[in-house]
Amino acid sequence: MNFEQGNLLTTFLPLIVMIAIFYFALIRPQRKREKEVKDMRGSLAIGDEILTIGGIVGTIIQVKEDLVVIESSGMKTRLEVMKWGVSSVVKKKNHSNNKKQAAQEETSKEEKN
Secondary structure (H helix, E strand, O other): OHHHHHHHHHHHHHHHHHHHHHHHHHHHHHHHHHHHHHHHHHOOOOOOEEEEOOOOEEEEEEEOOOEEEEEEOOOOEEEEEEHHHEEEEEEOOOHHHHHHHHHHHHHHHHHHO
């Protein structure tokens, strides 16, 4: 019986090792990339400059549930792009600094009154 268990272990050990290598080398990094892309698309905001899958660069002027409206080129051409069509954010508008600046401006206005 012990001989059979040892033989069974040596038979399936390479298969188990291959599955583990496959998981850590391919599946896990792919899930991490998918999560990062999903987070990026979920955090799109007005003023961000984006690149679409089709190669169009534009600035977001409106964000809807599943699409964004971008303004591209010097002629102010507006395009509606599905969020899944956003490839990357070229330049992220610093929203936290804008909130801080707005709060400081409100404070200074109150002090003047």
